[in-house]
Structure formats: C-alpha cells, structure tokens
Amino acid sequence: MSRHRRLGYTEHSHDGPPVLMIMGFGMRGDAWRRQSSVLAEHYRVVTFDHAGIGESDPVPTRRLTMSDLVTDTVSILDMLGWSEAHIVGISMGGMVAQNLALQHPDRVLSLALVATHAGGVKRGLPPLEGIKRFVLSNVGSQRMESLAKLLFPPEYLANHKETAIQSLREDFRDPPPPETRLAQLHAVSTHRAAPHLHKISAPTLVVKPEKDILIHPHCSDELVRLIPGAILETIPDAGHGIVRQTPDALNSILLEFLNSTRTEPS
Known part of the structure; x- marks a missing residue:
C-alpha cells in the first residue's frame, strides 16, 4: 500500500548503527522525542509518522492490517537505504x-518491544478501567483528562497531573481523523503473532510497565516466553505512557540493550 503513499520521517542523527523507532496508536513519530534525542547521541535514529498521521499521506481505507503497516515500515527502511536496522516499537508499534x-x-x-502484546482477542482487550478510559479519550469532552488517566498511574498524576496533560497536548496536538483511528484499530484487532514468535531469531528486549492499564503487564511476560532468548526489563511505577512518565529509565534500558547488540549494518 505504501508504494504510492508518502510517509513523513525524521532523521535525528547521521552517525552510528541505524535505529528505527515505531510509534503506537494515533501518535506522530516525534512522540519518541524524549528517547530519540538521547539515542541519537550514539546511533543513527529515525522516527516516522504512520499513514494518516502528521506528515504522512492519508490512509485510503478503514481496514488496515499489520501487513500494511509492515509494508510502510519496510518502505521507510528502503527510502533510507538501510538493509537492516535495530527496531524499537511501542504498543501498536511493538506489534x-x-x-x-x-x-x-x-x-x-x-x-525492542515496549508495552505491547502478541495478539489475539484475549490479549488485545484491556482491563475494564482501560477500556473505559480508552473510549473516553477518543470521544469524551474531557479527552485529555481521560487520556492522562489511561496512560499514567494515579500515583503519578497525584503529583504531576499538569505536566502529564501538557505532554499529551504536545503529542496529540494534531489528532488523526476518525478514519485513521478506525484503520489502526482494525490492524491492532487482527494482530495474531503469538503462534509464530518462536521463529524470531533477532536479539529481543521486552520492556514491561508494571502499572499499565491499557495493555496488561502479563502480556510482556508472555512475549518473553514466546520469543527465544528474549530478555525482560520491568519499570515498576510506569504506566502505558512510559515514554513520557519514565523517560530516563526507559532510555537507560534501551541504550544498554542496543549497546549489547551493537553491530554495523551489512
């Protein structure tokens, strides 16, 4: 699908092994900025906007699949001339x-798989509180409030509510149209990687935010069981908004992993 579609991307650095960062549902690639700015000190980092978001062309359908999103991602690699890269994905981006x-x-x-799951109906359904907050964050009049309660634990919001909401306003300053959200939801709902994950041979890191109410933390444990040799890192106080809430901890984990697997592309 991406053969005739323009996808916006940003190169954050030009030296070092290549790292492609795949953002999650409904957000521009620059929502990675707290990570990309740090990783770019050591790696050639690129982020991009999914179709229908930010600088990328609209989606032509409300029924995207994971294969469509993979095709888009490969097109970014091809445009950059990268034969291979270290891949970091969060939530839908991890799928x-x-x-x-x-x-x-x-x-x-x-x-590197952050706050994500292996697919299937049971794994894809958030806890009841997560479902409620997800719906309200997309249709309610108090969208930012609901989004904050979805992505950040109550203990964090008790002391950092205004900071959290401001970070969300920045990341969702240009919200995608309903058709894009529907198309991405369809892709997420059809994600079914679990039966095949034993075939993954790349070194794999799984990052689990322990207080996530959108994707249950036990999904991270399952990924580690299903992917040969995968390692697990847990951030105990983090919610699904891990890239904003605990950027230093996440950056440290990502850098340690990337440094341990650092190779130049062939």
Whole structure:
C-alpha cells in the first residue's frame, strides 16, 4: 500500500548503527522525542509518522492490517537505504515490529518491544478501567483528562497531573481523523503473532510497565516466553505512557540493550 503513499520521517542523527523507532496508536513519530534525542547521541535514529498521521499521506481505507503497516515500515527502511536496522516499537508499534521481524527477519538487527502484546482477542482487550478510559479519550469532552488517566498511574498524576496533560497536548496536538483511528484499530484487532514468535531469531528486549492499564503487564511476560532468548526489563511505577512518565529509565534500558547488540549494518 505504501508504494504510492508518502510517509513523513525524521532523521535525528547521521552517525552510528541505524535505529528505527515505531510509534503506537494515533501518535506522530516525534512522540519518541524524549528517547530519540538521547539515542541519537550514539546511533543513527529515525522516527516516522504512520499513514494518516502528521506528515504522512492519508490512509485510503478503514481496514488496515499489520501487513500494511509492515509494508510502510519496510518502505521507510528502503527510502533510507538501510538493509537492516535495530527496531524499537511501542504498543501498536511493538506489534508492527513483531510482524516485521517475522516477515522480514533479514531487515532486523535487534528488536525492542515496549508495552505491547502478541495478539489475539484475549490479549488485545484491556482491563475494564482501560477500556473505559480508552473510549473516553477518543470521544469524551474531557479527552485529555481521560487520556492522562489511561496512560499514567494515579500515583503519578497525584503529583504531576499538569505536566502529564501538557505532554499529551504536545503529542496529540494534531489528532488523526476518525478514519485513521478506525484503520489502526482494525490492524491492532487482527494482530495474531503469538503462534509464530518462536521463529524470531533477532536479539529481543521486552520492556514491561508494571502499572499499565491499557495493555496488561502479563502480556510482556508472555512475549518473553514466546520469543527465544528474549530478555525482560520491568519499570515498576510506569504506566502505558512510559515514554513520557519514565523517560530516563526507559532510555537507560534501551541504550544498554542496543549497546549489547551493537553491530554495523551489512
């Protein structure tokens, strides 16, 4: 699908092994900025906007699949002239990363999966509180308040509510149209990687935010069981908004993993 579609991307640095960062549902690639600015000190980092978001062309359908999103991701690699890269994905982006590693194993140097799951109805349904907050964050009049309660634990919001909401206003300053959200939801709902994850051979890191109410933390444990050799890192006080809430902890984990797998592309 991306052959005739323009996808906006940003190169944050030009030296070092390549790292492609795949953002989650409904957000521009620059929502990675707290990570990309740090990783770019050591790696050639690129973030991009999914179709229908930010600088990328609209989606032509309300029924995207994971294969469509993988095709888009490969097109970014091709535009950059990267034969392979370290792949970092969060939430929906982590689902895309899993499918990329399965469909194009030769393009993946390593895999970092943050706050994501292996697919299927049972795994894809958040806890009841998460479902409630997700719906209100997309249709309610108090969208930012609901989004904050979805992405950040109550203990964090008790002391950092205004900071949290301001960070969300920045990341969602240009919200995608309903058709884009529907298309991405369809892709997430059809994600079914679990039966195939044993085929992944790339070094894999799984990062579990222990207080996530959108994707249950036990989904991270399952990914580690399903992917051979995968390692687990837990951030005990983090919610699904891990990139904003605990950027230093996440950056430290990502850098340690990338440094341990650091290779130049062939």
